[in-house]
Amino acid sequence: MPDSSPGGKKRKITIVACQKGVKIAEKALIGLGFDSKSNFAVAQLLARGVVTKFFTQQPIQLDSFKRICEALELNWKEIAELQVESKNFERTEERQVESILSISEGVEPVQTIIARRVVPIDEQGQEIKKIAAVILEGDINSVQTDILLWHEYFSKKYPGSTLKVTSIKPGSIKLIIEGTQKDLEMLLSDFESGNLTEIAGFRVEDVQLLSESAEDDESSKQKWRLVEEIVTNPIKRRDLSGADLSDADLRNTCLINANLSYADLSDSDLSDADLSRADLSDANLSRAYLSDANLSRADLSDANLSRTYLSDANLSRTYLSDANLIGADLIGANLIGANLNGAIIDDETKIDGKWRLVWKIVNQRAKGRNLRNANLSHANLSRAYLSRADLSRADLSRANLSDAYLSRANLSDANLSDANLSSANLSSANLSGANLSGANLSGADLSDADLIGADLNRAIIDDETKIDGKWRLVWKIVNQRANRNLSGANLSGANLSRANLSDANLSRANLSNASLSDASLIGANLSDASLSRANLSNANLTDANLSRANLSDANLSGAYLSRAYLIGVDLSGADLSGANLIGADLSGANLSRANLSRANLSRAVVKNARFGGSLGISESMKQDLIKRGAIFEDSPGDRSSIPVKH
Known part of the structure; x- marks a missing residue:
């Protein structure tokens, strides 16, 4: 049926x-x-x-x-020219029989087409012309051996009939039949009632009347009236579900929020049309022209887009789940956030390399995939399986990774800024140095993940987020106003860049290898804190208490340390180039091997401060510091007479 x-x-x-x-x-x-x-x-x-x-x-x-x-x-x-003669059934290069009528369904198959003419004459001698299509299940070999059986069948059913082959191609067998309306309606009735299931041993797949009745003509007129209305009277949210708009010129039309589910738009021209947020689920868009069309946020799930022209179309956040994109042209199309889960793509599909990679990731499950340095920004990778994948240095900014499986993945130094990682599994993942600024981590599993150096600024974390206490604390520091007691806290390796820690109590805190660049630490208590190899470049430490802190090999370039308490501080090997140390108290501090290029030490207290092997100190500056009580251990004759207290 x-x-x-x-x-x-x-x-x-x-x-x-x-x-x-x-x-x-x-x-x-x-x-x-x-x-x-x-x-x-x-x-x-x-x-x-x-x-x-x-x-x-x-x-x-x-x-x-x-x-x-x-x-x-x-x-x-x-x-x-409805009738074509053919005297033999052998296909040769010298003879190409013209194909008159054919049947197409969705993606056009290559088919065997057979034409039969039944032309009864009424009592007035007038020819009654009606057409029907009969689709049989068969192949090319069967056509050559059973043609006479078909002729015999129709001769008995319809006296005076003839059977002619108009074209032979691989595929199913199609009979185009012309005859009286009565006979053809009887044929259709037999098929619909189940009495006609096979012809000469071939199963009947379908029978269709192709009449030229007034009803058919009216249907065609209605179709083109609708097309004209769409073109001349743009209306949002138009209900065109199931409408036949095939072959229509719909360029530049406004179909925003239109319901075009199950609509037939095959071979239509929708170039530059606005179909944003339209429902095109299950629609037939095969061979349609959609170049430069706006399909953003449209629903194209289960749509037939085979051999469709979508070059430079806007498909951002479009739902293409299970859509047929075989042979489609998507070169230059905007697929930001598009859902390609279940979409069908083949070697003939023209699509930019980035989006073909995205399609492979979401549709071809693979553990340990190498995606190092890959550009996956704005990609919809929701529910993607990326366990143990190498995504180091990959660009995943604004990507949708919700519900993705990233357990044990390497995301070191990856850009995940503003990415959607809600409910993602990131357990034991390597996120060291990753940019997670603005990322949505609500409900994500980050248990045992390595977040050393990760940027959590503006990241979204909720009560459902599974994350080690240390990193939840780091997130709070970065995103919530400071002035809290963090004495003794373990913040080693934390990325606290630009954090507001003014007046915070960080005494005895472990901040080794932490990044505090551009952080505000005005008046903070960092006494006895461990800041070895920490990055404090351009940090504001005005009036901060750093007495006895370990700042060995720390980066303090461009830091503001005016009036800071640096008594007994270990600054050995530290980079203080361009630092402001005006009025700072460096009594007893260890500045051996420190880089003091362009550092401002005016009015600084340097009594018993050791400068052995320090860089960037001119001879005149050296003599001035010695006069102020500094010790230069690399030059015994320049030592201050004041002993260093331990």
């Missing part, structure tokens, strides 16, 4: 103009004053590609064929 459900594949009759008919049509086109086929297409609301196919003898839909002929004031049957 034919499938008439909204989701069923609707078979359509296509027809080809004969060579003589094309010449007649071209003369008619000129005679009617059309200077180009493109202008003619616009006038008839037909897609330009459809008119091009007509004039290049390619199959187009019957209603579009009739529309073209009617506009050119021609008899469509004369242009189509």
Whole structure:
């Protein structure tokens, strides 16, 4: 039985103009004053590609064929040349039989087409012309051996009938039958009742009447009236569910939020159309032109986009789940945030390398995938399986990784800024040095993850987020105003860049290898804290208490340390280039091997401060520091007479 459900594949009759008919049509086109086929297409609301196919003898839909002929004031049957003779069934390079009518469904298969003419004459001698299509299950070998059996079957059922082969191609067997309406309706009735299940041993797949009734003509008129209404009267949220808009010229039309589910838009021209947020689920868009169209946030799930032109189209955040993209052209298309889960892509699909990679990730499960340095920014990788994947230094900014499986993945130095990682599994993942600023980590599993140096500024964490206490504390420090007691806290390796820690109590805290660049530590208590190898570049430590702190090999370049308490501080090997130490108290501090290039030590207290092997100190500055009580251990003659207290 034919499938008439909204989701069923609707078979359509296509027809080809004969060579003589094309010449007649071209003369008619000129005679009617059309200077180009493109202008003619616009006038008839037909897609330009459809008119091009007509004039290049390619199959187009019957209603579009009739529309073209009617506009050119021609008899469509004369242009189509409905009967083609064939005296043998052997396919040769020298003989190519013209294919008149064919059946297409969704993605056009290559098919075997057989034509049979049954032309009864009524009592007045008038020929009654009705057409039906019978689709049989079979192959090319069967055609050559069983043709006479079919002829015998139809001769008995319809006296006086003849059977002619118009074209032989691999695929199913299609019979195009012409006869009286009564006989053809009987054939259809037998099929629908289950009485006609096979012909000469071949299973009957479908029977369709292709009549030229007033009802069919009215249906075609309604279709083109609807097309005209869409073009001339743009309305948002238009309900076009199941509508037949195939072959139509819908360029630049406004179809925002339109319901086009199950609609037939095959071979239509929707270039530059606005289909944002439209429902195109289960729609047939095969061979349609959608170049530069706006399909952002549209639902194209289960849609047929085979051989569709989508170059430079806006498909951002489009739902393409289970869509057929075989042979489609997506070069230059914007697929930011598009859902490609279950989408069908083949080698003929033209798509930018980045998005083909995204498609592979979401559709081809693989452990330990090498994605180092990959550009996956803005990609929709929701629910992707990336266990143990190497994503080091990858760009995942603004990517959707919600519910993704990233356990034990290497995300070191990856850019995950503003990424959606909600409910993602990041357990035991390496996120050292990763940029997680603005990332959504609500409900994510970060247990045992390495977050050394990770940027958690503006990151979203909630009560459902599984994260080690140390890193939750780091997140709080970075995102919530300071002035809290952090005495003795373990913040080693933490990224506290730009954090506000003014007046915070960080005494005895472990901040070794931590990043505090550009942080505000005004008046903070860092006494006895461990800051070895910490990055404090450009940090503001004005009036901070750093007495007895370990700042060995720390980076304090450009830091503000005016009036800071640095009594007994270990600054050996520290980088103090360009640092402001005006009025700082460096009594007893160890500055051996420190880099003091461009450092300002005016009014600083340097009594018993040791400068052995320090860099960036001029001779005049050295002498001035010695006079102020500093000790230069690399030059015994320059030692201060004041002993160093331990």
